[in-house]
Amino acid sequence: MSERMKVDAGVCGFSFGKNISKLKYPVEEAVRSVLPLCDWFVYAAGESDDDTVERIERLKHADDLPIPPERFVIVQTTWPEVQIDGTVLAIEANKALDAAEEVAAREGLTWGFYIQGDEVIHEDDLPLIKGGMNHWAAKDRVKGLQFWYHHFVLDYDTVDPWMYHKACRVMRMGSKLQIFGDACGPGMPWYEGKKNDGYLDKHHMDEYVQWAAAPNERRRARVFHYGWVKSKADLDEKFQMVEKLWWGTLSEEEKERRKNNKFGQFIERYPILKKFTQSHPKLMQKWIENHERFATVPNRWLNPRFYAEVLRHGFHG
Template identity: 30%
Template sequence: MKVAGFTFIRNAVKNDYSIVEAICSILPICDEFVVAVGYSEDGTRKLIEDIDSPKIKIIDTVWEESLREGGAVFAVETNKAFSNISKDADWAFYIQGDECVHENDLPEIVKEMQDNLHDPRVEGLLFKYNHFYGSYDYTAESRRWYRREIRIVRRNLDVSSYRDAQGFRINGRKINVKLIDAYINHYGWVRPPHGLVKKGQNFETFYNPDAVVQEVPVTASFDYGNADVLKHFKGTHPAVMQNRIAKANWKFSIDPTKAKNNDSFRIKLLLKVYALTGIRVGEYKNYKIIK
């Protein structure tokens, strides 16, 4: 069984992406790893080179600046990386620059790839998500966020990244996947308040062609109201994240019990149903789960 990792990145230093940690978290179970490195202003390419692994293959790209709506450029860059994976790879493991996999989950992931290698019904593997929020000590949930997503697909299928690179499709249709007992840790919301404001501005430029980036003072505050539920994280973080976590130098003082109290009655009811049953009514699913 041959496994290829793949990802894309640009201006990782400038935008404080944990891309090295992301790559290194799954590199041990990959036979090769394709990184599409967009033209950057901050030494991102050297950052990837310094991982110093013979498994890594860097593809230099130039982002299409005209793709400024709906985050489409993210899917284009993802597809560039995928297309450069060796043809003899069985599985392609995708990870984004603010994601990470715990080393304790790697054996289960390998087992699932092996167990499903010869089952053509399984076109991809679906992961659960931990969305860390504001701090490495808290996770958040929101009906607007995905709680599961495809991160492993078969290499030999006509797979393409979908919309803003959240998931994948095969010739436009949803992929048949198996839900596995492994997590993607998403750290995109773990930044100091002014960092989250800057991230929001930067992201907006890839979704709205009229967006304007403004200077953000270090004292800027951030509205954390887009989370429905905030929970204290009681688990452990991946080993590759420990140095970054140790350098965190801001305080996150949100009270989880008071983090969200202005939802409509409908949203409160839906959250209650989810808490009691685990069913998220009306959830958008970019995949089809097979048993």
């Protein structure tokens, strides 16, 4: 087994998914990236039209995991036919969360580490996250630890700085948290102020949310979000899935309007997006080697459309 970074308070990781191969998501890398911090892991595997369940089973029994297979729990689920606002994703994420809560209660674990199938944690950030988990474990008021986001678009060299910048991925178990919205992150339905329905990802909200690091750390732990790294054909296929899960009951005209509003026009906006110059997680090396840059474009600072975007939405990097 590979090395595990023991967290004093104990951690149960969890994730969910279906049709992962069709979506070309790096699910093994996603899970592996958090396992060094986990004592247990739960995966809610939805009934799929591809080999998703088989991939998770193989991962569970891999010889080099930092936890034994008996601590890797697979929960098989069937997704309901919910086709509005991505709600089905939260439903399935909460199935994984519920199973993780059961493990945490039985084993006396403090934290849950939520990771989606297209997200990977950088190995350089694991000590940072461990320090945050250990520091905030005794502060019961802290319910979630949040991460900084890099959203990659079309290739591994390009990020969209206008997507959301932070989200919680570490949650205090036993706090009656739920995954909200389209499964982007956890919230507190019992929050007394009801600000954003207690959505932890939106605001610090008193002292309920802290960064995934000890207070003396200046760096921020990061989530590398790769779900939109696609070829043109793969992007079209993903949009078909998104349209069904988010707007399956709406007219074609309304689907198109909402798609443009929520995701923008990735290909058209590609020339004004930011080039990424930092390192990627080592787990993603083969994926990066096998995916070419989408296009060669001039420096965005020479593009008038970039300044129009800044005027509309502000400069975010």
